[in-house]
Amino acid sequence: MTILVIAEHDNASLKRATLNAITAAGAAGGDIHVLVAGHGASAVVEQAANVAGVAEVLVADAPEYAHGLPENLAALVVSLASGYTHVIAASTAVGKNFMPRVAALLDSAQISDVIAFKAPDVFVRPIYAGNALATVQSSDAIKVVTIRPTAFDAAATGSAAAPSRAVASAAVFDEVRFVGQELTKSSRPELAAANIVVSGGRGMQNGDNFKLLDALADKLGAAVGASRAAVDAGFVPNDYQVGQTGKIVAPQLYIAVGISGAIQHLAGMKDSKVIVAINKDSEAPIFQVADYGLSADLFDAVPALTAALD
Amino acid sequence: MKVLVPVKRVVDANVRVRVKADGSAVDIANVKLSMNPFDEIGVEEAVRLKEAGAASEVVVASCGVQGCQETLRTAMAAGADRGILVETDAELQPLAVAKLLKALVDKEQPQLVILGKQAIDDDANQVGQMLAALLGWPQATFASKVTVEAGKATVTREIDGGLETIEVDLPAVITADLRLNTPRYATLPNIMKAKKKPLDVVTPDTLGVDIAPRLTTLKLAEPQKREAGIRVADAAELLDKLRNVAQVI
Numbered sequence: 432m433t434i435l436v437i438a439e440h441d442n443a444s445l446k447r448a449t450l451n452a453i454t455a456a457g458a459a460g461g462d463i464h465v466l467v468a469g470h471g472a473s474a475v476v477e478q479a480a481n482v483a484g485v486a487e488v489l490v491a492d493a494p495e496y497a498h499g500l501p502e503n504l505a506a507l508v509v510s511l512a513s514g515y516t517h518v519i520a521a522s523t524a525v526g527k528n529f530m531p532r533v534a535a536l537l538d539s540a541q542i543s544d545v546i547a548f549k550a551p552d553v554f555v556r557p558i559y560a561g562n563a564l565a566t567v568q569s570s571d572a573i574k575v576v577t578i579r580p581t582a583f584d585a586a587a588t589g590s591a592a593a594p595s596r597a598v599a600s601a602a603v604f605d606e607v608r609f610v611g612q613e614l615t616k617s618s619r620p621e622l623a624a625a626n627i628v629v630s631g632g633r634g635m636q637n638g639d640n641f642k643l644l645d646a647l648a649d650k651l652g653a654a655v656g657a658s659r660a661a662v663d664a665g666f667v668p669n670d671y672q673v674g675q676t677g678k679i680v681a682p683q684l685y686i687a688v689g690i691s692g693a694i695q696h697l698a699g700m701k702d703s704k705v706i707v708a709i710n711k712d713s714e715a716p717i718f719q720v721a722d723y724g725l726s727a728d729l730f731d732a733v734p735a736l737t738a739a740l741d
Numbered sequence: 742m743k744v745l746v747p748v749k750r751v752v753d754a755n756v757r758v759r760v761k762a763d764g765s766a767v768d769i770a771n772v773k774l775s776m777n778p779f780d781e782i783g784v785e786e787a788v789r790l791k792e793a794g795a796a797s798e799v800v801v802a803s804c805g806v807q808g809c810q811e812t813l814r815t816a817m818a819a820g821a822d823r824g825i826l827v828e829t830d831a832e833l834q835p836l837a838v839a840k841l842l843k844a845l846v847d848k849e850q851p852q853l854v855i856l857g858k859q860a861i862d863d864d865a866n867q868v869g870q871m872l873a874a875l876l877g878w879p880q881a882t883f884a885s886k887v888t889v890e891a892g893k894a895t896v897t898r899e900i901d902g903g904l905e906t907i908e909v910d911l912p913a914v915i916t917a918d919l920r921l922n923t924p925r926y927a928t929l930p931n932i933m934k935a936k937k938k939p940l941d942v943v944t945p946d947t948l949g950v951d952i953a954p955r956l957t958t959l960k961l962a963e964p965q966k967r968e969a970g971i972r973v974a975d976a977a978e979l980l981d982k983l984r985n986v987a988q989v990i
Contacts, residue, residue, distance in 0.1 A: 539955070568957045612905045684987070724970065
């Protein structure tokens with residue numbers, strides 16, 4: 432049994448979610464090969480080779496892989512897939528984008544957002560915004576799986592380098608072109624991987640008030656997240672959104688400020704170790720899952736908490 | 742240009758579902774069913790393209806039981822021109838749906854297919870990508886802005902670190918993110934008019950598509966329930982608990 436894990440990276444460094452995917456592949460059992468498709472990504476190849484459990488790194492270096500366009504990436508993965516029992520990637524925006532394309536081209540049913548492996552062909556995944564856990568068995572020859580990064584520990588790095596080998600590019604897909612990116616700049620930890628997350632909701636009232644959360648987050652070394660209401664109202668950029676359709680987080684500490692706790696938001700954070708709710712509505716559903724609840728006006732409570740951290 | 746918009750009937754977003762005691766399925770008897778919210782956004786975008794003169798016809802399609810006709814009528818009340826139901830009582834998984842939609846695309850020859858990025862019941866986030874793969878078309882997933890002109894679509898996509906813009910040649914598949922638009926409410930006159938719009942019913946057999954499920958659901962379970970914790974009086978007590986009891990900061 433050999434498993435192919437598709438590395439996610441920005442041509443400079445390996446994304447942490449790939450380390451979670453490698454651990455998941457280890458849970459399935461078998462040799463692990465990692466595919467690094469990119470352009471000028473030798474640093475990524477080196478990082479991938481040093482991850483514990485990796486037997487071999489496959490390298491596809493070509494301009495068409497520079498931006499992770501799913502049409503090209505999927506064609507490449509499919510060209511390599513025949514020797515593998517599983518193709519695994521993290522369920523990030525990149526993984527969600529190209530993996531179903533891989534699955535369809537292999538005529539295999541994808542299993543999305545897996546949180547546990549029961550057997551090499553039996554997987555557990557949440558459905559209905561995390562309100563039910565489905566255990567499913569796949570009968571396909573090649574299992575195409577995306578894993579939920581927060582459900583698996585990151586694989587250790589710094590082990591002896593695995594060998595790498597270049598693989599041939601697949602046919603280039605001409606009908607799509609990368610135009611540009613607009614990334615949110617932040618010095619804080621990445622939301623999906625942060626140990627502490629401070630999130631704001633509609634109760635923040637406007638984008639300016641998020642400065643209160645920024646100040647608290649800076650004291651805690653935390654990432655800042657948001658509910659859909661806060662994103663829709665334009666308080667913060669979309670990539671802050673935590674929930675069923677945003678990012679799934681499971682930090683040590685999640686502080687929900689001015690967030691009511693709708694089903695769709697809980698789907699993105701209810702596996703956090705400790706949940707704190709600060710909300711002036713003492714009936715808000717968020718208090719039903721919070722380990723520590725403070726019913727108070729956030730405009731008093733958040734500055735007080737920040738000040739107390741000095 | 743013809744636009745095809747697949748829509749799915751799902752348990753309403755505000756309903757908290759329960760797993761049946763025997764773990765065989767979620768209990769959806771007597772539960773409110775609605776159009777998948779992401780699909781409403783797809784319909785709205787297609788109707789806006791028509792209103793802007795970029796699209797000539799908006800066709801909506803759904804795969805599933807007879808009750809999905811209601812969902813198609815809802816889409817027609819929002820401005821779609823006609824509907825197609827691929828009727829079956831069988832369990833449909835994303836790969837099967839993608840194959841059914843491919844058969845419809847082969848028949849209808851749309852230049853654009855707009856789907857929701859995911860259904861809020863199975864949370865798979867697969868069908869649009871699979872359909873694009875089966876058709877050999879480019880895909881623009883998680884779209885928050887779409888501009889169609891001169892045989893191309895320029896699409897702004899939501900990615901993990903921010904936004905990305907790509908350009909795809911038509912025909913193409915687009916999947917809608919929440920931010921793409923705000924769907925309109927159907928007015929009563931439009932709901933009445935929608936009842937007279939054409940709705941064709943076909944079956945997977947007539948389309949020649951094998952819909953046999955590839956994944957077997959062994960069981961469903963409720964996730965471990967999180968118990969409510971304690972209330973604290975003020976910020977100082979909260980900090981004390983986090984430091985000394987939970988030990989997370």
